Amino acid sequence: MVGIGAEFMTESELVSQASQGSRRALARLLTMIQQGDQESIDSVLSISPVQSIGITGPPGVGKSCLTDCLAKIFADRGERVGVLCIDPSSPISGGSLLGDRMRMEQSGVHDRIYIRSVATRTSHSSIPLRLKAMISALSIAGMDRVLIETVGVGQTEIGIVSMTDSVLLVDGPDRGDIVQAEKAGLLELADVVVVNKGDLPGSEQAAANIRSGLALGPASNVPVVVVSALNRTGIDELVEALESIQSRPSVEIVKWRHRLSSAVMDELVSRSSFESAVRDLVEGHISIEQAIQNIIQQ
């Protein structure tokens, strides 16, 4: 394949080249998956994916800086780390990756770290399923671990982090956005809560508030760790907390519910009967119950 661009390869050639370390083949494979190419998705799904960590939280709390710290720690141990930055605003090759790259200063220069931005603007509903295939593609390419940063605390983020093995919810010292995360149901998926910007006043108090809030509910054992991604303090404790995560059956049920509903949505919305049902609804020919029947029966 020497001299032939990755864009001319078949899916199985891409998989084979990516597994032999070709970053161009990996990039191409990820693009095809991101665009929803079914053959590319199918070509990776038999691979059992490596450990993935979802990192989510409100805008600006320091997720990228923290992801950078964690990627660097794992890479310094000799692991190969894939980083996916889920970006709701960017088109396929949008500009904000540059911003993330700049914030991910350490990771950007580390040869065991592979960073990739994933645009969601054009392909909203299927991102969770495609994400699963992207983690598999990174696994094929020899990554030992995948970190996934996503911005926000709403339903989209729940769909995304449900695909990961563990979930890290990041908050800042003065935000209290954790309340929004709780309302959306994201808090119940969190394996570790991080209060970042621990160098600023109010972070210990914010952590104490979160701990007392959690103490009342089913997530009372979830650790709340104060860190500063900027000063790199508290990161060892965070890694320890990440490595002590125990699987919780109640969370597994919630995650599988989200995964299945993403898959069901994806399957039904992609049917041609979905679009014709939309047209029939607009023209007043059918009821929504009939529309559902038409789609299911296709």
Ligand SMILES: Nc1nc2c(ncn2[C@@H]2O[C@H](COP(=O)(O)OP(=O)(O)OP(=O)(O)O)[C@@H](O)[C@H]2O)c(=O)[nH]1
């Ligand atoms: N004081 C302080 N500032 C921090 C810390 N971590 C990140 N920041 C700053 O917070 C700002 C946002 O950091 P990012 O890592 O881009 O935050 P983010 O959550 O990824 O932001 P979005 O992806 O845009 O939601 C930057 O100006 C960082 O320098 C920290 O530990 N302490």
Ligand SMILES: [Mg+2]
């Ligand atoms: Mg970010």
